[in-house]
Amino acid sequence: MTPAELQAAVRAAVQACVDNGSLSVQVPDVVVVERPKVKEHGDYATNVALTLAKAAAKPPRDVATLLAAELQRADGIDTVEVAGPGFLNVRLAGEALASVVPAVISAGSAFGTNDQASGHSINLEFVSANPTGPIHIGGVRWAAVGDALARLLQASGAKVSREYYFNDHGAQIDRFARSLLAAAQGEPTPEDGYGGEYIHEIAARVLAEHPDALSAVDPQEVFREHGVELMFGEIRQSLHEFGVDFDVYFHENSLHESGAVERAVDRLRNLGRIYEKDGAVWLRTTDLGDDKDRVVIKSDGEPAYISGDLAYYLDKRERGFDRCVIMLGADHSGYVGRLMAMCAAFGDTPGVNLEILIGQLVNLVKDGQPLRMSKRAGTVVSLEDLVDAIGVDAARYALVRSSADSQIDIDLDLWARKSSDNPVFYVQYAATRAASVLRHARDLGVEPGGDLGLLTHPRENELLLALAEFPRVVANAADLREPHRVARYLEEQVAKSAQRFWDDCQVLPKGDEVVLPTAGPRLQLWQATRIVLENGLGLLGVTAPERM
RNA sequence: GCACCCGUAGCUCAGCCGGAUAGAGCAACCGCCUUCUAAGCGGUCGGUCGCAGGUUCGAGUCCUGCCGGGUGCGCCA
Structure with missing residues (x-):
């Protein structure tokens, strides 16, 4: 039983109580089923009784008791307990827990994908650094995060175009x-x-x-x-070389040469958003949340920078993208207001048709000291410098494992290390152990298979629960545009549980030991673990090596 | 002055739609290897969630104000 199936079972339990008259509430569309922090609270917990108590006009624990009786009857559920203020703590039956293993193995590289964004055509614009110098550390953050987000959105069923707005004008x-x-x-x-x-x-x-x-x-x-x-x-x-390739490199110049800028301005003029003042052409953005109006055509007749944005946005929409996402550095946060206003000026909905993601700055730290950059002095830290220092995998992982809202320090000494201090190493090492045990099994002629019901060790349960989370981690990360959630999940749940499983649950015989009945099922669990680690790292653009 | 982001353990950071005793890694200290990678695992220590109010049955999470740090506020691109 997956978390999604459990959610459905919880809804069904609510529905059953409504049908039998014991609760008079509206059945919620979504119910929250989470993994409790404390393991005494079971495999999963839901607060649904707490949220329904008011509408049901009953104390939360009474609602919980009614729901528990219904939920208890669902397939795959071992126990349901009412706890605390009215939580339902659920324990799954062993077979239900282990059922994730064949699900992962049969889905393979597709495990974790979902269709929540299917039907959407998303334009993802990122990096877009000016071609006046090597790409520096600020742009690199978006290269890593943007590409990971593109992969996440594709894994959620969206059609995605990665675009680089190439400023060759001005x-x-x-x-x-x-x-x-x-x-x-x-x-x-x-x-x-x-x-x-x-x-x-x-x-x-x-x-x-x-x-x-x-x-x-x-x-x-x-x-x-x-x-x-x-x-x-x-x-x-x-x-x-960083693993980021764009589908479209869009030349700003082309917008000016093709007349696209004029068309965009005409469109806005017809919509009544344009006026003239002091010899310049202005876009009235203050009506739409911006703090000042913006010059579109300067008084010398030259288009202002924003005119390219107008034409580019219109071009994206005309190419059929229903969602345009632009990723910018914190030094461009002042543009958000005008770009959103621009979106509204065209009659679109800011936040839906246009999303702007702001990434805070990155500091590199070496020997405990921040590396100071100066463009004038030419001491720019470039993408190549970062890759030379720690490699592509570590660089991508380091950039993608924190929320883009936070400024981050990247300690080059830490990320170059080959030990579990280094988060990317830790996750890759878990993937390597999976590959290793599977390789040894082949050499010994031990086949994955057998009775998954034998997976009853606490470490096995922990790992099974972790693997089952993957699809909703992916969906959530895509939905919130927060790839760092995938990285944290891989570290704290999958790699962690896998390392503990390794430590406590021997799979293969040592020396002249006999092959135990748990060997086959445990190998299957390792197969599933390897798949989740590969898929998860793949979403971040990081490799899952066979051996370190 | 105004706008946006941040402020959670000594350090680096998580915390999903407000839910149970606020989590992880590092650092410090104590343990665990004769054979599947110890490149690892277990444990201990460590927090007035910047401050003050408010909303709520319940706030790290929502609202207001203040303090501190970062970034930006051109007919530049």
């Missing part, structure tokens, strides 16, 4: 081009330009490919065009 790109040109001419970095070693490298590569660049009619344009291309190629490559 003043920052001009500064980048000027910096390249200056470097190629052996001149110092311009006042407002970009410093750093990479500028010289890119300039040299442009020169190597276009030796006559400096004598071109517009040398800066040559460096702009080819410099952006090279920089962007590097960003794509490092993201690819």
Whole structure:
């Protein structure tokens, strides 16, 4: 019996009480069935009696007693107790507990998926770092979290497009081009330009490919065009090596060249959201929750940055995405109001058609000291630096295991360690142990199989309960856009229980011992554990090695 | 000044729609290996959940105010 099946059984019990007249309440659509913190409170607990007490006009414990009698009759339930203020504490029968094992094994890589988001077409925009330098640590957080979220949403049945909004238009790109040109001419970095070693490298590569660049009619344009291309190629490559590939790299420039910006502005004008003042074209966003109106077309006739956002959003909606999710760093939190207002201006619903997720900043810590970054000095900590220090798996896991709402410190010494202090190692090690015992079993000719009813050890029960949680952890993490829930679950529930199971429940014979009847069922439990760890780590973009 | 995020054990962080005695890892201390990976496991110690009110049968969780930290508030992109 899975948690979902138990929820259904609890609802059915409420329904039964309503039908037999002992309770007059509306049967709730969803009931909460959770794993109690204290194991004396059973395998699962529900507070449904507490929530229904008021409507039923009965004391919670009386409601609980009525429900307990009904629930007791459901298949797979061993005991139901009324406890505390009116909780129902449920213990499952052994077979019901073990039934998760064949369910996991037969579903395989599909175990944990759900269809709560099926029918939705979700556009996920993240990273979108300007191609004016290597991708730095701020963007990396979203590379890890965004990609994990994409996987979670796909696992929940949604159609997902990962998109990178490629800003190849505007003043920052001009500064980048000027910096390249200056470097190629052996001149110092311009006042407002970009410093750093990479500028010289890119300039040299442009020169190597276009030796006559400096004598071109517009040398800066040559460096702009080819410099952006090279920089962007590097960003794509490092993201690819990080395991993150986008379905669409959307060029801001294309919106300006295709007339999409004008169309978006016209659309808003027809909707009565546009006015003109001081020679500029404004979008009236203050009606829609923003703190000031926004200039869309500047008085010099150039489109302001937001005009690209308007056109891009409209483009996404016209491509059929019903949900657009944009992931931004904390340094962009000031944009939320205007983007939400923009969404409303088009007649859409902020929070539904457009979601904006803000990720707080990441600090890297080395030898107990934060690594300070300076863009001017060129001491930027890039994606490559992070990967060089701790590897892709550790980097992705470290970035994804905390809530994006929290600032995090990543201790490079900790994440490089090969011991259980290191969370990613701990989880991967559990996956490795699963692979190891299965491998040894094959070598010894011991087959998984046999009577799952033999899985009665407390460690086995704990692991079975942990595995059964996976589908709702996935659903919940996807729904809340919080991939860190998957990581925490893998560490605290699956890997933890698996390590304890390993420690207390020997599977294979040692030396000249005989093969015990528990060997087959325990191997199946290890198979299921391996699958959940693989699937869970897979959702985070982290590998589950066969051996360490 | 205004907006958003954060404030939970010495440190790093969880805490799902408000529910039972607030959890985990690290650090400290004490234990457990002749053969499936000790790269591990068990235990002890450790918390006025920033402060003050409020709502509630019940608040770390919701509301208000304050304190502290972070980020942002351009006809920049």
